[in-house]
Amino acid sequence: MTSKREYDLILLGATGYTGILTARYIFKSLPPDLKWAIAGRNKGKLQQLAQSLVPESSSRQPPHTLIVKLDQTELNDLAKRTRLVISTVGPFALFGSETFAACARNGTHYLDCTGEVPWLKDMIQQHDPVARENGSIMIPCCGFDCVPSDLSTWVAANYIRRHFGTQTGRVDVCIHSVQGGISGGTLASVLQAFELHSLRHLYKAHAPYSLSPRRPAPTVPVQRTSIWTKLFGLLWIRQLGWMAYQPQGPVDRAIVHRSWGLLEPTTVAYGHRFEFHAWFKIWGPVAAILWHLGGLILAPLILLRPIRKLLPKLWYEPGTGASQDKIEKNWFEYRCVAEADTATKVKPKALVRMRYEGDAYIFTAAALGEAARILLWQKDTWAHNFGGGVLTSATLGDHYVSQLRAAGVTIEARRDDPALRGKDPFTNV
Numbered sequence: 001m002t003s004k005r006e007y008d009l010i011l012l013g014a015t016g017y018t019g020i021l022t023a024r025y026i027f028k029s030l031p032p033d034l035k036w037a038i039a040g041r042n043k044g045k046l047q048q049l050a051q052s053l054v055p056e057s058s059s060r061q062p063p064h065t066l067i068v069k070l071d072q073t074e075l076n077d078l079a080k081r082t083r084l085v086i087s088t089v090g091p092f093a094l095f096g097s098e099t100f101a102a103c104a105r106n107g108t109h110y111l112d113c114t115g116e117v118p119w120l121k122d123m124i125q126q127h128d129p130v131a132r133e134n135g136s137i138m139i140p141c142c143g144f145d146c147v148p149s150d151l152s153t154w155v156a157a158n159y160i161r162r163h164f165g166t167q168t169g170r171v172d173v174c175i176h177s178v179q180g181g182i183s184g185g186t187l188a189s190v191l192q193a194f195e196l197h198s199l200r201h202l203y204k205a206h207a208p209y210s211l212s213p214r215r216p217a218p219t220v221p222v223q224r225t226s227i228w229t230k231l232f233g234l235l236w237i238r239q240l241g242w243m244a245y246q247p248q249g250p251v252d253r254a255i256v257h258r259s260w261g262l263l264e265p266t267t268v269a270y271g272h273r274f275e276f277h278a279w280f281k282i283w284g285p286v287a288a289i290l291w292h293l294g295g296l297i298l299a300p301l302i303l304l305r306p307i308r309k310l311l312p313k314l315w316y317e318p319g320t321g322a323s324q325d326k327i328e329k330n331w332f333e334y335r336c337v338a339e340a341d342t343a344t345k346v347k348p349k350a351l352v353r354m355r356y357e358g359d360a361y362i363f364t365a366a367a368l369g370e371a372a373r374i375l376l377w378q379k380d381t382w383a384h385n386f387g388g389g390v391l392t393s394a395t396l397g398d399h400y401v402s403q404l405r406a407a408g409v410t411i412e413a414r415r416d417d418p419a420l421r422g423k424d425p426f427t428n429v
Contacts, residue, residue: 008083167340382397
């Protein structure tokens, strides 16, 4: 990719809910000499956003504004003008395909915040070879979907390799605690998936290795889920507590297994027996059963089109979400326990904690901004070593961990100590 392009970065969809937060983060946190623009369809909204970014006391210039239609010709021209596109235009299945294709064709790096696995599966099949050939590093799902799970797994596998001298077996990641809700755009993306695809197609698209470039060896035994977990959602993990089904889990699982497949031929391979599971921490066994049964009762309702039409009217419209004052005190925390792949009966384990004292959407803005920093100015990540293609946040590796820590994300790893049974391993209480 030529470094003589007009812009370093173009943020597409900047006037949407996540786009505004991302624009604010880029203006505040990326270098002041960044050559960037915000792009969308509404000139007035773009100009208003650009001016709102600049405090009266600041001498820093606002970003350029670009009016663009979401068609092949204009998006192709857009991709040629910049080194990197960040897209926050969703639902991506409706509005994201031409942007993805344009970046792959023109050797333009690409980031987005989608969690739409069926769409992403199509994009990988259609554009991964072209992106690799043209040197375009493309990292979708680079926000709350799915950075916490993907990067927690990367940190855990690295800890096991460095401290235990072996590869990684089973990994369990859970949302340990969270305060916050979803935006209208997120709800629209979820509902749109059921409009576009059959239940059978969605099930196949979210299969564990649906996005992975390789499959586990046939000799690796599959650990069967217990009857108690299948029927009642009951699962106790000593280091994590009572686990329940996590709605975002199949998305995280598909992305983490893609990371596994991409990294398997490298010196940072997770391991031949690696397997990933995602959960939501619940308060106890009764709550876990109620959560599980409630999901079984309520989930089929989303298959009914009248219900899908009604839900947006009861929630935020696409492009909107909770106000700034409502999300200021939100937070989330992920926990991870990873088992070393050893021949011993008692296997050493690594514990990882990722916590952000901010809303999940603000985290998404930071995750996109810091990934952009790495793609624009780093050269020694696994993503750069691969030379291009549809990759994952884990391929940005330790650079990404360091940048997110600098952005205020707590990321820590330690060895599981059985002597702390009954105590929080990260607070020792």
